[in-house]
Amino acid sequence: xxxxxxxxxxxxxxxxxxxxxxxxxxxxxxxxxxxxxxxxxxxxxxxxxxxxxxxxxxxxxxxxxxxxxxxxxxxxxxxxxxxxxxxxxxxxxxxxxxxxxxxxxxxxxxxxxxxxxxxxxxxxxxxxxxxxxxxxxxxxxxxxxxxxxxxxxxxxxxxxxxxxxxxxxxxxxxxxxxxxxxxxxxxxxxxxxxxxxxxxxxxxxxxxxxxxxxxxxxxxxxxxxxxxxxxxxxxxxxxxxxxxxxxxxxxxxxxxxxxxxxxxxxxxxxxxxxxxxxxxxxxxxxxxxxxxxxxxxxxxxxxxxxxxxxxxxxxxxxxxxxxxxxxxxxxxxxxxxxxxxxxxxxxxxxxxxxxxxxxxxxxxxxxxxxxxxxxxxxxxxxxxxxxxxxxxxxxxxxxxxxxxxxxxxxxxxxxxxxxxxxxxxxxxx
Numbered sequence: 001x002x003x004x005x006x007x008x009x010x011x012x013x014x015x016x017x018x019x020x021x022x023x024x025x026x027x028x029x030x031x032x033x034x035x036x037x038x039x040x041x042x043x044x045x046x047x048x049x050x051x052x053x054x055x056x057x058x059x060x061x062x063x064x065x066x067x068x069x070x071x072x073x074x075x076x077x078x079x080x081x082x083x084x085x086x087x088x089x090x091x092x093x094x095x096x097x098x099x100x101x102x103x104x105x106x107x108x109x110x111x112x113x114x115x116x117x118x119x120x121x122x123x124x125x126x127x128x129x130x131x132x133x134x135x136x137x138x139x140x141x142x143x144x145x146x147x148x149x150x151x152x153x154x155x156x157x158x159x160x161x162x163x164x165x166x167x168x169x170x171x172x173x174x175x176x177x178x179x180x181x182x183x184x185x186x187x188x189x190x191x192x193x194x195x196x197x198x199x200x201x202x203x204x205x206x207x208x209x210x211x212x213x214x215x216x217x218x219x220x221x222x223x224x225x226x227x228x229x230x231x232x233x234x235x236x237x238x239x240x241x242x243x244x245x246x247x248x249x250x251x252x253x254x255x256x257x258x259x260x261x262x263x264x265x266x267x268x269x270x271x272x273x274x275x276x277x278x279x280x281x282x283x284x285x286x287x288x289x290x291x292x293x294x295x296x297x298x299x300x301x302x303x304x305x306x307x308x309x310x311x312x313x314x315x316x317x318x319x320x321x322x323x324x325x326x327x328x329x330x331x332x333x334x335x336x337x338x339x340x341x342x343x344x345x346x347x348x349x350x351x352x353x354x355x356x357x358x359x360x361x362x363x364x365x366x367x368x369x370x371x372x373x374x375x376x377x378x379x380x381x382x383x384x385x386x387x388x389x390x391x392x393x394x395x396x397x398x399x400x401x402x403x404x405x406x407x408x409x410x411x412x413x414x415x416x417x418x419x420x421x422x423x424x425x426x427x428x429x
């Protein structure tokens with residue numbers, strides 16, 4: 001599935017639930033129940049969206065009933081699902097994609113959602129998309145107010161629902177490969193405890209062709225994905241993810257107008273974009289105009305730092321459950337063999353960094369972790385954490401740093417980093 005960097009973002013951060021797989025059955029059905037983490041009561045009216053990971057198309061959208069249950073008839077295959085519930089943190093709360101299930105193996109799931117402790121006056125936006133020809137199913141719906149953004153996907157019939165929208169005026173944008181938003185700008189004046197109804201228009205559009213190549217630094221070249229994501233929500237634009245060919249080149253076709261982050265190695269695959277380039281220049285962005293036909297962008301990637309514990313597996317974004325305060329462990333590999341220091345950072349499920357990180361000069365905000373003798377550190381070993389670990393979901397990340405001394409002038413650069421959707425863990429009560 002697609003997984004995105006959480007700028008922490010975006011906010012990153014993490015899934016707010018505990019996922020338990022029931023015994024699978026042989027029928028092509030995804031059934032589940034959505035519960036409140038505070039008292040295990042069912043959540044009625046939660047918006048559940050299911051996306052086929054092979055086609056990147058929305059194949060189902062429904063609201064949970066009074067018993068908190070949902071059910072979708074699906075063909076065998078891999079899917080992701082995302083859930084919004086009024087007054088709750090989104091599930092999952094990290095940006096970039098929903099929970100992955102494989103049907104029929106994962107035919108039953110239980111999802112617990114955490115109440116949002118900071119939620120204020122919020123309403124909802126309900127709407128639908130119209131198009132003369134073609135399908136709007138799976139279109140990415142993004143509501144924007146200043147630097148705030150909330151997103152969801154249109155269902156097979158083009159309907160959509162955005163919950164927990166703070167009061168204010170929001171502008172809606174719609175994105176899908178091969179389509180373009182048309183008509184008047186869509187805005188919604190949201191007030192507390194109200195559902196605002198609106199609609200949008202799309203049309204078939206040839207879009208632009210984006211081509212480029214990927215170079216690999218200090219690691220072996222491999223086939224990776226290149227994906228366009230929304231710059232605020234970090235959600236993938238439907239239909240705009242491809243894999244590089246044997247020559248490390250790629251082509252994205254039918255790209256609609258808009259501003260996007262271009263992401264190389266979006267999936268967990270032991271490769272990351274060059275972290276030092278990102279630190280100095282920001283994430284690579286590309287602007288597509290309606291009249292554009294051909295654009296280009298290139299990437300530099302390197303080997304990711306391998307996390308040992310605590311972390312979710314490479315092929316899953318289920319947080320690993322812990323009943324004790326963690327010790328963070330990783331592996332030193334050839335792609336960052338010259339590292340002299342490591343920097344660690346930990347984010348809570350609201351995207352707030354609660355320990356570690358670095359400043360603008362790449363100086364760690366915790367006591368130095370020398371690479372000569374450290375591949376493991378205990379949580380808050382230097383007592384600089386801004387918050388305590390409490391029951392809930394977290395994500396940790398580690399960076400490899402090279403210190404360069406040129407005639408007494410000290411500079412620092414990032415050699416590598418761990419992947420953004422690894423290192424997911426949950427502190428249990």
